[in-house]
Amino acid sequence: MKFSQLILANLFRKKVRLLLTLGCFAVALFLFAFLAVVKKAFIGGADLASANRLVTINRVSIIQPIPLSYRDKIARIPGVESVTHDNWFGGVYQDEKNFFPQFAIDPENQRKVFPELIVPEDQWNNFLKDRQGAIAGARTAKRFGWKIGDRIPIKTTIYGTNSAWEFVIDGIYHGKRPEDDETQFWFQWDYFEERVPERLKGLTGWYTVKLTSPDDALRVAKTIDAEFANSPYETKTETESAFAASWAKQFGNIEFLILTIGTVVFFTLLLVTGNTMAISVRERTGELAILKAIGFKDHSVLFFVLTEALAIALVGGLLGLALAILAIPALGAALNGLLPNLVLSKSMIAVGLGFALVVGAASGLLPGIGAMRLRVVDAMRRI
Amino acid sequence: MVSVDNNGNSSSLVQVRGLNKTYRRGGEQIQVLQGLNLDVDKGDFVAFMGPSGSGKTTLLNLLGGLDVPTAGTVSVAGDEITHMSSGKLTEWRARHVGFVFQMYNLIPVLTAYQNVELPLLLTRLSNSKRRQHVETALSIVGLAERIHHFPRQLSGGQEQRVAIARAIVSDPTFLLCDEPTGDLDRKSADEIMALIEELVSQHGKTVLMVTHDPVVAARAHTTLHLEKGVLVEASKSRQNVTAGGVA
Numbered sequence: 335m336k337f338s339q340l341i342l343a344n345l346f347r348k349k350v351r352l353l354l355t356l357g358c359f360a361v362a363l364f365l366f367a368f369l370a371v372v373k374k375a376f377i378g379g380a381d382l383a384s385a386n387r388l389v390t391i392n393r394v395s396i397i398q399p400i401p402l403s404y405r406d407k408i409a410r411i412p413g414v415e416s417v418t419h420d421n422w423f424g425g426v427y428q429d430e431k432n433f434f435p436q437f438a439i440d441p442e443n444q445r446k447v448f449p450e451l452i453v454p455e456d457q458w459n460n461f462l463k464d465r466q467g468a469i470a471g472a473r474t475a476k477r478f479g480w481k482i483g484d485r486i487p488i489k490t491t492i493y494g495t496n497s498a499w500e501f502v503i504d505g506i507y508h509g510k511r512p513e514d515d516e517t518q519f520w521f522q523w524d525y526f527e528e529r530v531p532e533r534l535k536g537l538t539g540w541y542t543v544k545l546t547s548p549d550d551a552l553r554v555a556k557t558i559d560a561e562f563a564n565s566p567y568e569t570k571t572e573t574e575s576a577f578a579a580s581w582a583k584q585f586g587n588i589e590f591l592i593l594t595i596g597t598v599v600f601f602t603l604l605l606v607t608g609n610t611m612a613i614s615v616r617e618r619t620g621e622l623a624i625l626k627a628i629g630f631k632d633h634s635v636l637f638f639v640l641t642e643a644l645a646i647a648l649v650g651g652l653l654g655l656a657l658a659i660l661a662i663p664a665l666g667a668a669l670n671g672l673l674p675n676l677v678l679s680k681s682m683i684a685v686g687l688g689f690a691l692v693v694g695a696a697s698g699l700l701p702g703i704g705a706m707r708l709r710v711v712d713a714m715r716r717i
Numbered sequence: 718m719v720s721v722d723n724n725g726n727s728s729s730l731v732q733v734r735g736l737n738k739t740y741r742r743g744g745e746q747i748q749v750l751q752g753l754n755l756d757v758d759k760g761d762f763v764a765f766m767g768p769s770g771s772g773k774t775t776l777l778n779l780l781g782g783l784d785v786p787t788a789g790t791v792s793v794a795g796d797e798i799t800h801m802s803s804g805k806l807t808e809w810r811a812r813h814v815g816f817v818f819q820m821y822n823l824i825p826v827l828t829a830y831q832n833v834e835l836p837l838l839l840t841r842l843s844n845s846k847r848r849q850h851v852e853t854a855l856s857i858v859g860l861a862e863r864i865h866h867f868p869r870q871l872s873g874g875q876e877q878r879v880a881i882a883r884a885i886v887s888d889p890t891f892l893l894c895d896e897p898t899g900d901l902d903r904k905s906a907d908e909i910m911a912l913i914e915e916l917v918s919q920h921g922k923t924v925l926m927v928t929h930d931p932v933v934a935a936r937a938h939t940t941l942h943l944e945k946g947v948l949v950e951a952s953k954s955r956q957n958v959t960a961g962g963v964a
Contacts, residue, residue, distance in 0.1 A: 336838050343826040624822045627783060628836050628883070629811025631804060711784045714818075 337634075341641050344618070352646070355610050359650020359693075360657065362603040363686050367658030368665075369592045370682045374513075376588040385548040386415075387447065388555055389577040390541040393568035399537035400567045411557050413550035414543055418443035421526060421539040423519075425488035425499065427478070434474045436488065436519040438526030447544045450510045451518075457482065457505030465525050468501035471516035475506045482506070488519075493530045512677055542574070600693065607697035611643050615701035622705050623713030632706040639702035640695065647694025648687070655686050729756035730891065730923055731780065736789035738775050738946075749775045750946040752789070757891075762917045762924045764937035771943040773927040774895055780925060781814045781893045782806045794890050811839050815884030819896035821876040823868040829855065829879045830864040836887040854882040857920070858912060874905030881912060891923035892916070898933050910936045 345352060390408065392398035399421075408417045423436035441462055445453070453461070453469055461467040470480055480486065480503050487498035501521050509516050527535060545554055555571040562569045572580070615622070622635055659678055666676035733755035740747045749772040757763055765773045778784040779791055782798050790799045793813055801809060823832045833854050837847045855861050858878040868876050877897060884892050894913065898906035910933055916922040917938075926937060934940045941948050 336844075339831055340824075340827065340835075340838075343824070343831070347826045620822060621824050624816075624818075624824070625835070626807065627781070627810065627816050629807055629839050631807050711778050714783075 337638070341638060341645070344614075344638070345642055345645060348614075351610065351614070355607060355646050356650040356653060358603060358606050359647055359690055360654035362599050362693075363651045363654025363690055364657045364661070365599055365654075366596060366686050366689060367655055367678055367682060368662070369596055370686070371658075371662055371676050371678055373588060373592045374679075374682070375676050385573070385575070386545040386551070387574040388543040388545065388551060388558070388571050389574055390543060390558055390569050390571040391539075391577075393559075393570045396540060398567075399534065399539060400541070400562075400569060402536050402538050404562065404567075404569070405538075405541065407561055408541060408543060408558055411554055411561070413545055413547065413554045415546045416443050416446040416544045417541055418447040418544075419523075419538040419541050421523075422492075423488070423490065423521075423526070424492050425490050427486065427488050432478070434471075434477075434517045434519055436521070438523050439520040440523050444520065447542050450514055451507045452510060453505045453507045461504040461522075464502055464504050465522055466500060466502050467504040468519060468521040469505040469507055470503055470520075471518045472506050472508045473516040474519060475503070480506075493534070499525075499529065513679070543571075600689070603693050604696055607643070607646070607693060608700065611639070611697050612701045612704075614642075615639055615705050619705075619708065619713050622708055623710045626708065627710045627714075635708070636702040636706040639705050640698045643698025643702070644691060644694045647690045647697075651687050651690025651694075654690075655683055659683075728758075730759040730761075730794055731755065731757040731925070732790075732792040733780070734790045734792075736776075736779060736791065737787045738772070738779065738784070739787045748946055750779070750786070753946070753948055755941075755948065757923065757925065759923050760917065760921050762914070762936075762938045763926065764934035764940045765925070765927045765943055766929065766931070766934050766940055767943035772946040773943050776943065777893050777895055777925065777927050781816060782810050811836060811887070813890040815887070815889040815892040817877070817880050817884050817892060817894040817897045819899040821868070821873070821880045821900075823876055823879055823883075825868050828865050828867055829860060829871070829882075832868070832879055833882045833886050835883060840887065850886050851882075854886040855879075857885065857916075858882045872905070873901050874908055877901065877905070877909050878912065881909070881916075885916065885920075885922065891925060894924060894926040896928055897926065898928070898930065906930070906933060 390400070390404075392400045402419065405417055405419060408414060418440045420440070421438040423438060425436050426432070427434070445451075445458070457469070461469055468486065470486075474480070482503055482505065484503045486501045486503060488501065489498045501519075507516070507518075507520075508514075543554065543558070545551060551573050555573070558571045559569050625635060625638075626632070655678075662676055662678050733753060736750050736753040736755075737748070738750040740749060753776070765776060767773050775784065779786050780793075782791075782801070786799055790797055792798070796809060796813070798806060798809060823829075824835070827835075830851055833851045834847055837850055840847075842850065852861065852864070855864055858881050860875060860878050860882065863871065863875065863879075866875075868879070871879065877900075881892075881897075892913075897913065898909050901909060913924055913926070914936055917924055924937075926933075928934050
């Protein structure tokens with residue numbers, strides 16, 4: 335493009351200012367990516383949740399158990415395709431810092447209800463035959479270097495004895511989608527049931543119910559809760575996404591917090607870059623007037639100013655996102671799996687770039703319009 | 718010859734008729750030009766002199782299509798520019814006018830070559846054609862060896878030469894020079910004036926120049942004096958330039 339030399343020369347006119355403005359964009363986009371990833375990790379469960387799954391917990395709290403005997407009653411409700419139950423184990427592997435979620439699962443129904451978490455058939459069959467068998471998520475297995483056949487001792491902190499429960503890794507599961515949680519650790523319900531204190535036998539943490547159609551969600555949820563109303567273990571049933579959202583809310587209103595920080599960053603960036611562009615254009619009033627005097631049209635001048643602003647936004651934005659791509663896995667590692675879904679998705683990158691370009695265009699627009707409207711005679715008088 | 722009855726040749730390159738320019742400052746109206754007439758033929762070199770505030774630069778701006786008159790008309794090579802839209806006027810300037818300013822007004826971040834190339838970016842010329850034109854213009858002003866120098870690496874006189882090369886590179890109909898030597902020492906000013914004379918005598922350019930300096934004005938074919946917006950005197954008149962004003 336024949337105007338590129340002029341645009342590049344103007345961009346590099348004040349190198350320190352250019353670097354600082356690029357830095358401003360880079361930091362803002364890095365922060366944007368970071369916040370987006372953390373938000374997704376906290377509340378993304380709601381997005382990942384299947385529309386045709388319900389979660390049934392004890393009406394009092396999720397830490398209160400519900401009877402295993404509910405399973406068959408739930409399974410008989412019209413609209414229920416399958417039902418599975420899980421229990422939180424909360425054990426410690428070697429050190430408390432090595433957190434990952436462990437669940438006692440119902441092997442019979444686990445894969446029917448969670449088809450998106452894939453275990454190779456042979457590994458699953460070995461697991462079914464192994465009372466101490468366990469299936470580890472791919473990320474957790476990679477994190478600790480586990481292989482099939484490894485014996486994994488996990489100390490219980492909830493179920494009585496302080497001794498380690500020993501498991502054998504029979505399989506490793508992968509999620510179908512990159513965002514799927516691959517940090518979980520599953521083991522046999524029977525092994526769990528056999529070792530928990532007597533008072534906890536015959537109880538489970540929660541049920542996950544798979545529906546034949548998402549349209550039945552409200553009706554089935556009401557029917558389940560009505561079924562167990564006025565019993566010692568009343569239930570609360572909601573969609574998996576509502577359950578995930580209310581789970582995330584336990585940490586506070588993360589979405590609001592992140593939105594607030596993001597908004598402050600956006601407007602700060604807009605003001606800083608807008609001011610920089612305005613100064614840059616004001617400094618060049620005489621030059622812009624000369625360009626117009628020798629025949630450059632108003633829209634050409636606007637084009638130059640906007641192109642500069644957009645180029646800074648694009649390069650700064652890409653720098654920030656590149657930094658985020660490098661830094662986010664390191665952050666995930668540093669958090670020891672506390673936030674399992676720290677993934678900077680392509681859509682987040684696209685939104686980030688869009689955000690940078692919108693800020694760039696907005697910051698260049700007012701000075702650009704000012705330059706466009708500049709009267710040559712007035713500008714020449716000011717030189 | 719000075720005339721107040723607009724009796725110039727109808728084929729004049731520049732024809733100004735009844736030109737008025739009034740500014741409003743606060744509640745006050747300031748009449749800068751008052752019914753000015755002017756005819757300039759192709760190849761002429763005219764100097765406008767006059768005290769500050771007499772309207773010299775305003776006249777130059779009107780002739781160059783940078784400003785619009787309150788009344789009257791300006792025609793250049795048959796184009797009546799006073800009623801052109803802003804966009805059309807911009808296109809017209811690109812084709813017909815070469816500007817030379819007192820402060821050179823080069824783009825500091827562009828080299829001499831890139832500065833001179835600017836008007837050609839508005840044309841459909843190929844890269845190689847543009848290069849050819851730029852090199853020719855810089856050769857004419859004697860700066861062929863300095864094409865990759867930035868303005869800060871040039872003396873004032875050299876900067877003005879680059880500005881002149883920028884003004885002539887697209888072969889405009891006429892050059893408008895606003896105090897082209899105003900910021901130069903006498904030696905550099907002489908060199909610039911010699912260059913402008915050469916453009917007139919050897920390249921057939923038409924030059925309209927504003928100056929405060931009688932020595933510089935004496936180099937022009939004709940000197941016209943503006944006082945309070947009226948052309949009141951013409952000296953060294955050659956038959957092909959007539960000027961007047963209705964006071």
